[in-house]
Amino acid sequence: MVVQRTPLVLASASPRRLDLLAQVGVAPDRVDPADIDETPLRDETPRRHALRLAVEKARAVAPRSPGAIVLAADTVVAVGRRILPKAETPEQAARCLKLLSGRNHKVLTGIAAIAPDGREASRLVETRVQFKHLSDAEQADYLAGGEWNGKAGGYGVQGVAGGFIIDLHGSYTSVVGLPLYETLNLLTGLGYRK
Numbered sequence: 001m002v003v004q005r006t007p008l009v010l011a012s013a014s015p016r017r018l019d020l021l022a023q024v025g026v027a028p029d030r031v032d033p034a035d036i037d038e039t040p041l042r043d044e045t046p047r048r049h050a051l052r053l054a055v056e057k058a059r060a061v062a063p064r065s066p067g068a069i070v071l072a073a074d075t076v077v078a079v080g081r082r083i084l085p086k087a088e089t090p091e092q093a094a095r096c097l098k099l100l101s102g103r104n105h106k107v108l109t110g111i112a113a114i115a116p117d118g119r120e121a122s123r124l125v126e127t128r129v130q131f132k133h134l135s136d137a138e139q140a141d142y143l144a145g146g147e148w149n150g151k152a153g154g155y156g157v158q159g160v161a162g163g164f165i166i167d168l169h170g171s172y173t174s175v176v177g178l179p180l181y182e183t184l185n186l187l188t189g190l191g192y193r194k
């Protein structure tokens with residue numbers, strides 16, 4: 001008897017998430033980004049926000065992917081209780097860099113998966129990141145480079161900003177957008193086989 005493997009759908013538009021899965025030999029059968037409202041709720045903590053959005057993204061895509069496991073994630077950068085935006089303009093990125101310069105922040109990534117039988121699993125992964133002090137010239141150079149575009153908190157640890165980081169406690173892959181250890185556990189728990 002041939003046992004069919006369950007297809008995997010990645011509910012994300014982030015090329016980083018696809019690359020991270022490829023790094024561990026997971027190739028989604030389909031990529032189907034979720035289009036949901038990502039505005040934080042009033043008084044929502046960064047942890048709750050990242051987890052809620054990951055679950056909502058997975059739930060948005062699951063109805064159009066019968067028979068598949070649907071995987072989604074959400075990454076948020078937070079200073080204290082303050083959620084930084086996903087930078088879409090140089091002004092937003094500049095405000096983020098100023099705030100992150102010379103201090104600690106947290107990167108919260110929520111991951112969620114839904115199995116074909118409707119079972120749901122989710123996790124929240126927290127990483128503490130310490131940035132060095134960034135001079136005005138360093139901030140201007142980084143902004144000119146454009147790597148901040150579309151990234152939570154206006155930076156990408158996998159690029160030039162990797163050189164800003166004094167200390168990182170937690171999951172590096174979670175900061176890039178998908179915590180691989182926890183994601184593999186989640187998928188395996190729902191019956192996914194490579």
Ligand SMILES: Cc1cn([C@H]2C[C@H](O)[C@@H](COP(=O)(O)OP(=O)(O)OP(=O)(O)O)O2)c(=O)[nH]c1=O
Binds near residue numbers: 012014033151175177
């Ligand atoms: C902090 C940080 C974030 N990021 C990225 C990961 C995510 O793509 C993005 C956070 O936005 P998300 O809303 O988590 O993801 P997305 O909008 O890119 O894709 P989708 O919602 O469809 O899944 O920031 C990095 O690439 N490097 C980093 O160091």
